[in-house]
Amino acid sequence: MLDWTHWAGLLAVIFILWLLIRVFLKGPALRAYDSLPARCTRVREQASPEHQQTLLLLAEASVEIRAAPRKRRVAAIRQFMARGFVKPLLLTGDSGYRVLAVDAGGVPGEWVLAPNADPNRRLLYLHGGNFLSGCPQGHRVITTELARVTGAVVLALDYRLMPEHLRRDLIADSQAGYRWILDHGPDGPAPVRELFVAGDSAGGNLALMVIAWARDVGLPAATGAIALSPGLDMTLSSPTVKGNLKTDLMLGPSLSGFLKVPVSIRLLLIWAITRMRPPNPLVSPIFGDLSGLPPVLIQASEAEMLLGDARRYVNKASAAGSPAELETWPELLHVWHLFGPTLPEAGEAFERIGQFVKRCTGGH
Numbered sequence: 001m002l003d004w005t006h007w008a009g010l011l012a013v014i015f016i017l018w019l020l021i022r023v024f025l026k027g028p029a030l031r032a033y034d035s036l037p038a039r040c041t042r043v044r045e046q047a048s049p050e051h052q053q054t055l056l057l058l059a060e061a062s063v064e065i066r067a068a069p070r071k072r073r074v075a076a077i078r079q080f081m082a083r084g085f086v087k088p089l090l091l092t093g094d095s096g097y098r099v100l101a102v103d104a105g106g107v108p109g110e111w112v113l114a115p116n117a118d119p120n121r122r123l124l125y126l127h128g129g130n131f132l133s134g135c136p137q138g139h140r141v142i143t144t145e146l147a148r149v150t151g152a153v154v155l156a157l158d159y160r161l162m163p164e165h166l167r168r169d170l171i172a173d174s175q176a177g178y179r180w181i182l183d184h185g186p187d188g189p190a191p192v193r194e195l196f197v198a199g200d201s202a203g204g205n206l207a208l209m210v211i212a213w214a215r216d217v218g219l220p221a222a223t224g225a226i227a228l229s230p231g232l233d234m235t236l237s238s239p240t241v242k243g244n245l246k247t248d249l250m251l252g253p254s255l256s257g258f259l260k261v262p263v264s265i266r267l268l269l270i271w272a273i274t275r276m277r278p279p280n281p282l283v284s285p286i287f288g289d290l291s292g293l294p295p296v297l298i299q300a301s302e303a304e305m306l307l308g309d310a311r312r313y314v315n316k317a318s319a320a321g322s323p324a325e326l327e328t329w330p331e332l333l334h335v336w337h338l339f340g341p342t343l344p345e346a347g348e349a350f351e352r353i354g355q356f357v358k359r360c361t362g363g364h
Helices: 004-026 051-066 070-083 137-150 167-183 202-217 239-243 263-274 307-319 336-342 344-360
Strands: 040-042 098-104 107-113 118-126 152-157 194-200 224-228 296-301 324-329
Touching (some): 004 263, 051 070, 051 336, 070 137, 098 152, 107 137, 107 167, 118 167, 118 202, 137 152, 137 194, 137 336, 137 344, 152 167, 167 202, 194 344, 202 296, 239 307, 296 307, 296 344, 307 324, 324 344
Parallel strands (some): 118 152, 118 194, 224 296, 296 324
Antiparallel strands (some): 098 107, 107 152
16 A cells, blocks of 8 residues: 555645646736727627527538537538538629639638739638638638628638648648748739738637738738637637637537536647647737737627637737727627628628728728
């Protein structure tokens, strides 16, 4: 049997491991940035009646995905995400909108072009999907609308996905796309005049990661960045992660079980999955240096779990002297922009993105 000295030694080892996990994997406290940002606009007071239709579409998608065998669940999610919730109306009929496949410096993708788009104003789009799913095709509802309201040619990257690839591979593809679009448009090699970076959910994470990375490596800065319902903290420390668990009908059901795991074990699991420390700014942009960044617009639902990430980012960026603003809508689903043609709030969000781009380009 172990005597008390052995028990004491074992407890000491356990305590040291626990402390290392908390210090090494948890990251600095961000509670100081939890207040409502000064530059925050609540666009609506309540959701539109059409919001109920998006809930029905989500319920139908959930039934379809859960019907797949567990071993094929990721494949089922990817299949659905490639199809999307609704069809992009701007690609029907004789609208003049076009989609062109492209190799963006070794990363596949597609140009989404509106009629009379300016090839020297470009937008790099990084789709969402929890880093496990998603593709440019399934996000054309968003990319066609961005092409319409910004006047930019939109490059949507088909970056590699986990778990087949490492998180570092996804990051590398995003960085490669940024380098490439600086010198290439839809008509061939040409320097960019105005560059925007945008993304939703996981893609919003990649978008805000890549603008900080571009600053750090000395690349030309983006003119502005747009993040739609971004997840910016892999430590999941924001108070709305648990506070909005029941109201987030998109993310809540899949994350509720994981959030019951003790924090230390949860951080270890995230470290094992990403093979990077959760507070590393490459996977959690909120923990990075947010000074010297281009203007950033974040749009989020007040009902979603990632609302706190958006608030913290805007507050921290503003405190560091970078222009950042947050726009919120009540009750909506995470990345409600995917329901564009059926939801008035999606149209409002895209129009406000167009206004943001005008502000960044001096009204042009």
